[in-house]
Amino acid sequence: MTVAFGSRPYTRLRVEQHGPVGWLIFDRPAAANAMDAAMFDELERAWVELEAEPSVRVIVNTGEGRSFQTGVDVVQMARDQDALREHSRRTREARLRFTAWHCDVWKPVIAAVNGTCAGGGLHFVADADIVIAASDATFVDPHVSVGQVSAYEGIALARKSPMEPILRMALVGRHERIDAARAYRLGIISQVVDPPERLREEAQALAEKIAKNSPAAMAATKRALWGALETGLTEACRAGAGHLVSMWGHPDQEEGPRAFAEQRDAQWAAIEGRQPGIGAHQGG
Amino acid sequence: MGDYEHLIVERHGPVGWLINNRPDALNAMNAKMRDEFADAWIELDRDPEVRVIVHTGAGRAFQTGVDVAEIASDGVGMQRYRESVEQWDLHFTSWHQQVWKPVITAVNGICCGGGFHWVADADIVIAASDAQFFDPHVSIGQVVSIEAIGLIRKMPAEAVMRMAFVGRHERMSAQRAYELGMISQVVDPPERLREEAQALAEKIAKNSPAAMAATKRALWGALETGLTEACRAGAGHLVSMWGHPDQEEGPRAFAEKRDAEWVPLEGTSESE
Numbered sequence: 001m002t003v004a005f006g007s008r009p010y011t012r013l014r015v016e017q018h019g020p021v022g023w024l025i026f027d028r029p030a031a032a033n034a035m036d037a038a039m040f041d042e043l044e045r046a047w048v049e050l051e052a053e054p055s056v057r058v059i060v061n062t063g064e065g066r067s068f069q070t071g072v073d074v075v076q077m078a079r080d081q082d083a084l085r086e087h088s089r090r091t092r093e094a095r096l097r098f099t100a101w102h103c104d105v106w107k108p109v110i111a112a113v114n115g116t117c118a119g120g121g122l123h124f125v126a127d128a129d130i131v132i133a134a135s136d137a138t139f140v141d142p143h144v145s146v147g148q149v150s151a152y153e154g155i156a157l158a159r160k161s162p163m164e165p166i167l168r169m170a171l172v173g174r175h176e177r178i179d180a181a182r183a184y185r186l187g188i189i190s191q192v193v194d195p196p197e198r199l200r201e202e203a204q205a206l207a208e209k210i211a212k213n214s215p216a217a218m219a220a221t222k223r224a225l226w227g228a229l230e231t232g233l234t235e236a237c238r239a240g241a242g243h244l245v246s247m248w249g250h251p252d253q254e255e256g257p258r259a260f261a262e263q264r265d266a267q268w269a270a271i272e273g274r275q276p277g278i279g280a281h282q283g284g
Numbered sequence: 285m286g287d288y289e290h291l292i293v294e295r296h297g298p299v300g301w302l303i304n305n306r307p308d309a310l311n312a313m314n315a316k317m318r319d320e321f322a323d324a325w326i327e328l329d330r331d332p333e334v335r336v337i338v339h340t341g342a343g344r345a346f347q348t349g350v351d352v353a354e355i356a357s358d359g360v361g362m363q364r365y366r367e368s369v370e371q372w373d374l375h376f377t378s379w380h381q382q383v384w385k386p387v388i389t390a391v392n393g394i395c396c397g398g399g400f401h402w403v404a405d406a407d408i409v410i411a412a413s414d415a416q417f418f419d420p421h422v423s424i425g426q427v428v429s430i431e432a433i434g435l436i437r438k439m440p441a442e443a444v445m446r447m448a449f450v451g452r453h454e455r456m457s458a459q460r461a462y463e464l465g466m467i468s469q470v471v472d473p474p475e476r477l478r479e480e481a482q483a484l485a486e487k488i489a490k491n492s493p494a495a496m497a498a499t500k501r502a503l504w505g506a507l508e509t510g511l512t513e514a515c516r517a518g519a520g521h522l523v524s525m526w527g528h529p530d531q532e533e534g535p536r537a538f539a540e541k542r543d544a545e546w547v548p549l550e551g552t553s554e555s556e
Binding site for chain 2: 074088091092093094143144145146147148149150151152154155156158159161162163164165166167168170171172173175176185186187226229230231
């Protein structure tokens, strides 16, 4: 079942719900899904709406057409001075609001990379919990080949995967690509889908597996593990202890073992709606 | 500068080469070589003709760390280095010397012990197919510390721990290093290592020097702090290019299908 989603229509994205899975699909295929001002606005709205909807347990992010995402649409942004100014301000102040991580989404997020993921598109790989890709997907960071700095995407990727390939991608620029098979071996992604046409089907299947787990336990797990990227090991473990204990006494901790013993699916407590301001990383 | 006993410094087009040149001692680093490294990195970093730096070794080893023979025979031993290590005042890698040009380490043959400093501190590492990696420190009663601290933040930790504890009793192949993402390219046959390194460096030399320097600062900054703080610092590096001529030239050259004419990077060593 496909359900159109959201308070207002989307023009640059398709936002849908398929069972317990929310889908956020970049939908500017004629522009290789590059982000213009309207898409930036819609991305923030879509993440917030998907996070707030209790029947959405897991979110899949993919693209329409031959590209997954190719970063900022510089030409389009230049025509909209207000939007450009606002995006520049957010970039300068590190207050971006277009990925799940920026928007404090604590539901599991799967990036399903179809085709080309270039430059700013790597934000959505860096900031997802799980990344899978079609076998014909490619990863390239052309920033330095057009006189731009590569920063946020590589900073996060360097903390989540071996750093040398990330530095190589950032410094070689448009003169080389990483293919899906290499990304898989490096652990940047965890699954290569072949043939590529089966990407969405596999993403939905993976998301449905994840949707069987306790939403509250997954949200606390996500906070604990992303917290590990913020501090030293001992401090992260201390903070992790807090997330661990946050589930003690929660109904899911009774229901989980009981459902397992009774060999049935667990009936999890619905997760509470988003709690604004709780995110560790956008505190300023 | 420019006159070295244990290093060779060369320029091939836009690529500066730094070659370890004590092949009879497997390129082990004696006190003189250690001092020469400090000068050679600065010389290449300050040369505006040099866009990218390749570091490799002459002979059958890349680097084998501190010259143990000198340590054992000169009556001073490791005490010679006590103050610089205690004060964290090292100057023999590009990272120590704050080189913000891209650095490629091209590992020929053996890389062991202190040789890992130049694997950990390079931006990009490639290796000949017969290269071998091992860390014998604990097998001769020495501590593994600084090299592995860098590596453990850049690649899967288990592999680094295994090398640290198995010591000289096991070697990692170039192929395994590639699988782990410690290196990004295995060159076969091994004789083609320098040719491939030059070709890779020339690709990189086509990119904006200023943008690469800022990118390098942003990404190495990711190893210093938490993710959010690193992104905030990264924003500063990102914005540092706004208004720079390369940001106009890059898209224009792309549209006109020609090579970009980048502004040369000013010498920045030790100006932080």
